[in-house]
Amino acid sequence: MAQLRYIYSMPVERIVRYFNDNGFHVNKATANGLLSKTADMFENLYTALGRAVLEDNYISCDETYYKVMDRTGNPDALNINKEYIWAMFAMNLNLAYYFYENGSSRGDVIHKKLEKYKGTVQSNGYAPYKSLRGEILRVSCFQHCKRKFLDLQGNPDADKIIELINRLYQQEHKHCIGADEWTQEDNLKWRRKYSKDIMKALKVALKRIISSPEYPPKSQMYTAANYMLGEWKGLENIFSSGIYKLDTNTIERLNRYISLSRRNSLFFVSHRGAERGAIFYSLACSCRLGGINSFEYLSDVINKAASLPPDTSLEKYRNLLPDKWSKK
Structure with missing residues (x-):
């Protein structure tokens, strides 16, 4: 029952x-x-x-x-x-x-x-x-950030953020802890290698959005970018370990x-x-x-x-x- x-x-x-x-x-x-x-x-x-x-x-x-x-x-x-x-x-x-x-x-x-x-x-x-x-x-969640931009698909700035987040997942899925003797330490090294440039590009793109007169503070795009920047420290923390998930x-x-x-x-x-x-x-x-x-x-x-x-x-x-x- x-x-x-x-x-x-x-x-x-x-x-x-x-x-x-x-x-x-x-x-x-x-x-x-x-x-x-x-x-x-x-x-x-x-x-x-x-x-x-x-x-x-x-x-x-x-x-x-x-x-x-x-x-x-x-x-x-x-x-x-x-x-x-x-x-x-x-x-x-x-x-x-x-x-x-x-x-x-x-x-x-x-x-x-x-x-x-x-x-x-x-x-x-x-x-x-x-x-x-x-x-x-x-630690935060990339999917919660991404969903806010998915509602704005078709906008080049939103599509850029989505593409960069997807790139993080593509790199993450290239290895799996426990497969082919891949360890947590291996995964941490790999994460530090692949995430640096992508995260840097993400931050630049987000700051460009919130500083653009095209997107006033009450706009959906500004809100999405501001939310992700507010989560930035938690997102960076994901890459401080080999085991933390990219999302919830x-x-x-x-x-x-x-x-x-x-x-x-x-x-x-x-x-x-x-x-x-x-x-x-x-x-x-x-x-x-x-x-x-x-x-x-x-x-x-x-x-x-x-x-x-x-x-x-x-x-x-x-x-x-x-x-x-x-x-x-």
Whole structure:
């Protein structure tokens, strides 16, 4: 049931109908109750997952939204609001972690989550990421920059920026860490070699755009160039390591599961429902990243989690996460 809901993005109503059509009789209230109890059972596992992600020295962050019903103050009112779910992806461990804080997209949500983090954070140019402090190296995303110019294709200045960014990708794809004994150190040397001239040409082209009277400050072209220049330090930081990705495409692909569910299921019926969704999306997407069948994983782990005493350490749960799990 959890796999159908959170991986295949089926609404609970459709899941119930599917079960009933195949001889397993269950109603919607029972289905929701089972999912809720399972999420409660996974709380410690989910906590261990969040801790593991923050132990990775290279994470990618993003945020997406979902519609959530809010009956606060008036149980009879049907208020459906656009609320936000935050996402983190441990780039080395291949673990995904979604979290929901009453739907808030405020910067203090991600700041609090990362207040003790030490490592690299890759993100788009959303202001809360850019204002992260402490021992964090922020790297940016070329695709977010490129998309703003794709909307202006046909304009020679936009086409020039797109061509230069594409050239970075063409050079990057000539080698792959792990293939033909190519190492992280090899990749770093290669990046430093190929990126220097392309980045220099990009910066010159961007500065030409924002200094041109053809593009006033409120124009789409000026906005696109100014955004990329604002991300420049984060873009340069990508080439300070052999492993940093050129973009945040991995975590954005994961967020498609939420966007698909958003289209199919309309909304969560409460903030607690959204929190429950964050738990299941975290585990299900981590399975997908690790090439693990989420049905087999959830079926196995739910029995193991149910057998653990209340005072079980988080280290024990850590061994049940998808990157360490083995079916026995």
